[in-house]
Amino acid sequence: MNTSVADFVRDHLDGSHLQSHLTDAEQVEYREQIKALLKEQNAVLVAHYYTDPEIQALAEATGGCVSDSLEMARFGKEHPAQTLIVAGVKFMGETAKILSPEKTVLMPTLEATCSLDLGCPVDEFSAFCDQHPDREVVVYANTSAAVKARADWVVTSSIALELVEHLHSQGKKIIWAPDKYLGSYVQRETGADVLLWDSSCIVHEEFKAKGIEDLKKAYPDAAVLVHPESPDSVVQIADAVGSTSQLINAAKNMANDTFIVATDRGIFYKMKQMAPEKRFLEAPTGGNGATCRSCAHCPWMAMNALDNLAQELRVHQNEIHVTPELIEKAMIPLNRMLAFSEQLKQMKKGAA
Incomplete structure (x- = not known):
């Protein structure tokens, strides 16, 4: 990424309000509110694999979709709901609107973009x-x-x-x-x-081959799963390379019991669901002195939360508009x- 874009990204994130920490009771309350609002408004929740687990679980529980961006686009187009609420980043909302121009497309926040x-x-x-x-x-x-x-x-x-x-x-x-x-x-x-x-x-450019190789020494039987948005040196040491859906299928179908996963950790929700008996390790992104050994979670995906999702269904202030x-x-x-x-x-x- 060039310096000007990197600076813009940092400035954007510094001024952004990431998801609030909700108590268990608040989470339950918001979930019930959202379920009722979705039903009242003939709306469906479409969530990406990189959103936080509570968002993915809610999409599944309400008849929505948790998937990669291709399946999200297809699902939104084919689903009969008149309103789509897209938990992801802005381009996903725009894609939903382009493919379903007659539908109302909402997002929990319009600040969630992508580098x-x-x-x-x-x-x-x-x-x-x-x-x-x-x-x-x-x-x-x-x-x-x-x-x-x-x-x-x-x-x-x-x-x-x-x-x-x-x-x-x-x-x-x-x-x-x-x-x-x-x-x-x-x-x-x-x-x-x-x-x-x-x-x-x-997120993906922070994965380092050396860190993964060091982790592999501690878990020699682990398979390395890598998203191809990662640097070439990381891709070259992978046991499987693929999209989010392809990595989930690899985790389910490969014989290994342990996996080192080089993509956003939001994917662990679905991997654990599909292969509950297996162990998933976050590929490291930082060195020994870093504040986190793995910082592999998109800060914009993390902006999608139960509270702003419920708020959006109440007020419709983050509707996606694309010109004809x-x-x-x-x-x-x-x-x-x-x-x-x-x-x-x-x-x-x-x-x-």
Whole structure:
């Protein structure tokens, strides 16, 4: 991440109000309020794997969705509820609105953004694309609606490899944005001609291969699970690399009893649910002198809390708005993503 974006991120977080600490009684009260409000308003809660456990549990208990950003987008589009409340970061709310423009899309806070989104301003990115008109523009889901509207394709980490392989087989050259580490991984795995934008995730870029190798010495039988937003040196020591959903499946299906997990620790809720007999260790991000050995939790995801979720359902002050012009443009690459994902599903079913 360049210095100006890093400074912006720090300033933004310094001024942000992270989730309050609620007592057990308050949590129970808020849960009951939210359940009632969801029912009254024909609303459904859609939560990302990186949100805190109480948010994920509530989404499951109320018939909502806990998933990665691709499945969140699909679920919100297909669910009959008129109102979607999206617990995640802002680009997820925007994606939900683009795919369901007729629905009301709310978020517990509009302050929850993403360093990848911040690191890819649309004016700079559009100028970059204009300099390379011979390339297919592929952007990661972790981008603004405006950046998506400039793209030919939107992808999530769960289908990035397959999509780039598909384009590469057609002889296409690619611009990839914004995550340089995921882009580097895709480039290495597919052999495609990929021009990388320079941005990164503030959580995943903190994982260090040396720290993981040291932890592996203490747990020699542990498998290392890595999200491809991590640096190349970390990806290269992984036993499994994949999106959040793919890492959860790996934890469930691999024979190992212990896992070192290099992604946001919010994922542990679902991993423990899917494989309760197994042990999950946070991959270290800090050295011996650090305030935390692993700081692997997105500070913006942590802004989603029971209290501001309940408040939003009462007052509707954080509604997501995307202009009709942007919706029309951004829907094209998003629908391509969903159609490509569905084709992959059908191919895998046919091969099973």
